[in-house]
Amino acid sequence: MYCTYQQDNWDILLPLAEFTYNNAPNASTGVSPFFANKGYHLNITVHPEYHLASQKAHNYVSNLDDVHQFLCDEIKAAQEVGQQVYILAKHIKMTQLTKELSEKYLGSYTIIAQPSSNAFTIQLPDYLSGIHSIFHIFQLKLFHPSEIPNCTEPPPPLVEIDDEGEPYYEISEILDSKLDQ
Missing domain, CATH: 2.30.30 (SH3 type barrels.)
Structure with missing residues (x-):
């Protein structure tokens, strides 16, 4: 997930990156920072079958799970032994x-x-x-x-x-x- 060429959307993407980092398991502790503080993992599963007020909101929410999974994968693959x-x-x-x-x-x-x-x-x-x-x-x-x-x-x-x-x-x-x- 990257900013646009104009770098004008970083403020929109920052909360998603922060959430993903705090909800991804840490290599040394084995649990996410959110779990270490609260004792449970925050679940943001989206239910697109529910009626949302606007099509724009529906598209945003539907894409949120994909973005979250992508960021989790990127954090895990940032640097690993053998690279x-x-x-x-x-x-x-x-x-x-x-x-x-x-x-x-x-x-x-x-x-x-x-x-x-x-x-x-x-x-x-x-x-x-x-x-x-x-x-x-x-x-x-x-x-x-x-x-x-x-x-x-x-x-x-x-x-x-x-x-x-x-x-x-x-x-x-x-x-x-x-x-x-």
């Missing part, structure tokens, strides 16, 4: 001169565990051994393979980490330099 994800490179110190021209995400890497509802353990390669392998869900982006047939994306440049956890690169040559006064 490929990118790691946000914002908090990983690089030796490149500018962050603007650096890679925004590193990876893709495999999720190997979910220690909590909002953190995932990532299988990192040996050259990233200085980085902690557990990442918050906001630092991950789901990997989507290229939809263009027979097209492969070039791998990102290797990031090497030294003994203090700082990344370093092997420099082949210096092309130019500038000293700021």
